[in-house]
Amino acid sequence: MSETSSDEARRLAQGARDRVRFEEEALALADQVYRVARGVSRSKEEAEDLMQETYARAFRSWQSYTPGTNLRAWLLRILTNLNIDRGRRAQRTPDSQPLEEGDYFLYNRLEAASGETEEERVLERLSQDHVAEALSAVPHDFRDVLVLVDIGDFSYAEAAQILDIPIGTVMSRLHRGRRILKKELAELAVEAR
Amino acid sequence: MSEVDLCDWCEEVLQPYLDRDLSESEQSEVEGHLAKCRWCERRYKFEAGLRRLVRQAVVEPMEPALKQRLSELRLDL
Numbered sequence: 001m002s003e004t005s006s007d008e009a010r011r012l013a014q015g016a017r018d019r020v021r022f023e024e025e026a027l028a029l030a031d032q033v034y035r036v037a038r039g040v041s042r043s044k045e046e047a048e049d050l051m052q053e054t055y056a057r058a059f060r061s062w063q064s065y066t067p068g069t070n071l072r073a074w075l076l077r078i079l080t081n082l083n084i085d086r087g088r089r090a091q092r093t094p095d096s097q098p099l100e101e102g103d104y105f106l107y108n109r110l111e112a113a114s115g116e117t118e119e120e121r122v123l124e125r126l127s128q129d130h131v132a133e134a135l136s137a138v139p140h141d142f143r144d145v146l147v148l149v150d151i152g153d154f155s156y157a158e159a160a161q162i163l164d165i166p167i168g169t170v171m172s173r174l175h176r177g178r179r180i181l182k183k184e185l186a187e188l189a190v191e192a193r
Numbered sequence: 194m195s196e197v198d199l200c201d202w203c204e205e206v207l208q209p210y211l212d213r214d215l216s217e218s219e220q221s222e223v224e225g226h227l228a229k230c231r232w233c234e235r236r237y238k239f240e241a242g243l244r245r246l247v248r249q250a251v252v253e254p255m256e257p258a259l260k261q262r263l264s265e266l267r268l269d270l
Contacts, residue, residue: 023267030263034255048259055263103207107239119239126243131250150247175208181247
């Protein structure tokens with residue numbers, strides 16, 4: 001083998017090793033990425049499709065990832081872009097009606113409906129199912145932020161980077177998303193009875 | 194501020210408090226009020242519990258079959 005072709009072989013072998021390492025690191029994050037996928041999808045099936053599309057795209061474009069940067073954020077950026085591409089914008093758009101109620105509103109409603117005055121008892125009025133259902137009723141733009149920050153544990157700055165929106169928008173959507181979630185929870189846990 | 198005004202103020206700063214986004218002096222003002230006001234304290238504790246509930250909302254783990262399908266998406270060497 002000439003000098004040049006053995007250099008070439010070494011370069012190819014190094015490239016293959018880098019790629020395998022990238023794939024393994026990406027797969028090791030799959031459980032965390034899935035939590036976000038499930039949070040932004042209406043069903044388990046939709047979340048699974050979204051995961052497969054995300055990983056197929058990530059594996060194809062691994063060379064555009066810069067080693068040493070936040071891989072979890074990089075994967076979620078692909079995921080949220082794919083989710084937008086899937087035409088989810090056709091769904092209900094966020095209404096711009098102001099939500100007048102303050103932050104104590106949900107507690108006040110639950111307390112009044114249950115007659116309980118201890119916070120643990122009041123909280124027991126809410127189930128995981130209520131939360132999952134209320135979350136799916138939050139319009140997408142708000143839900144994406146809520147899922148990333150309140151479920152995925154991303155900072156405001158990371159969420160801004162993933163969704164490609166200003167940090168101020170992350171904060172305002174988060175604020176509004178939490179209010180909408182609480183309004184939905186009040187309806188599910190109180191009015192439906 | 195009177196204690197009643199403090200209740201209104203505490204309602205306004207509930208989210209930034211839980212996000213640890215208040216200044217140190219604001220944070221200790223909230224904590225001072227909560228120590229005296231059981232009414233607000235209940236609402237703060239409820240909200241922290243609600244945050245935990247939301248965090249746990251997506252508990253259903255990924256199916257092992259999906260994990261398998263994801264690793265099959267890896268490119269051939």
